[in-house]
Amino acid sequence: MTRVALVTGSSSGIGAATARLLAERGMRVVVDYLHSGQAAKDVVAEIEAAGGQAMAVQADVRDVAAVDRMIEQIRAAWGGGVDVLVHNALTPYVIKPFHDMTWEELGGKLDDEMRAAYVVTKAVLPTMTDQGWGRVIYLGTGLSRRPRAGMIALGTAKAALAQFARYLAQELGPAGITVNVVEPGPVAETKMTHGLDDDLKQRQVAATPLGRLATPADVAQAVAFYASADNRFMTGTTAAVNGGMAMY
Template sequence: MTAATGGVALVTGSSSGIGAATVRLLAAQGMRVVVNYLSSAEAAGEVVAGIEAAGGRAMAVQADVREPAAVERMVEQVQAAWGGIDVLVHNALIPYVVKPFEDITWDELGGKLEAEMHAAFAVTKAVLPAMTRQGRGRIIYLGTVLSRQPRQGMIALGTSKAALAQFARYLAQELGPRGITVNVVESGAVEGTRVGANVVDDEMKQRRLAATPMGRLARPEDVAQAVAFYAGEDNTFMTGTTAAVNGGLLMY
């Protein structure tokens, strides 16, 4: 794929999993990357060190994306160091419960919805002024196939990510005239991630493998490739779309 050279990418929740794979790939393609983390300072430092050892440029910044003030401080720190943010990849996983509707409380379901949207709102608000001034930007949200294909116990995650996907479409409509694209990457279960562990036990994994044309679960690097495609400098006309990274398990 065509490398998206230059620019600065902020990837929330990128000390491990999909986020870490994404910053490594974007850095390899020539971008300066911001490794955001909540509490895993050591893991974030290792990601930065690995990128720098490979010749890339990276910095780790702590911030709870559910806290607008913390997000503002993070963006200000990045702007002071590197002058701006060209790409926002909102990947940070907001905690959620795994329960059927019959057992879940409104605080658990409504709380996940509120936290999911509040985080997306805060990080987008923080990067938007600079993107608007420069007349270009890339915003990519990480979703899940669970927003389209329900699974027992996953109502909190699936419902909140469905709301995030619709939020992205509204933003795509509004921000297109400013040269800012907004897209979503929806994966199925991903090996080695917390979502993957919550969604599939061994028995479910075997059933999913049998139903997936590609014959395996996604890897973090598979999702990172789709994110990098949306982040590319040359990808100026795709907005309001969703990339399905699930090996053909669900086709749309």
């Protein structure tokens, strides 16, 4: 049986690396995007050139109607629902201290983060529940445990997502569905590190026992394990992909 994996926000970075790896391991992959249509099509083309199967679908994962349309497109194309959800889409957030932050900025990020996770998870659960098998993986961040100046909106929202995942793991385990979180530290070649100055990057590398920042491919490897049939007995866990920068 060929599993179908939906990777949200997968036109670049960690999402794109994950989409390519899951396809390489034999899954049909849905490359979800919001604005970067050509980049998503390029990811699909790379997958198909390597012999895999993929499709690009535009959907704002905060929008119930858009996500429902995406699920229908998947059914129409491949005759079934989603077996593996990798929720990677990153909603906008501000970088500023709490002292200067409005409730709309902090509460808006919390609402966006949880709304997206709620909507996309609700959409894929019927298929997983009916077949008694499913994999749900959420992308978190080390900032949910280790604060950094200006990152309170993202760190707080991702901390909420991690606890949401634990509650789902408890509830969905009897249905054969595992729910886990992959929590990267700083990742090179992604939007989150493009704004960091070289001095901060070097300090982060110096604080990492493995001597470098993660790459999107490093994070994708952890996601792929959680997504696989080999992961038969891990749920409600968090994989810290940070090279030892933080150990917990």
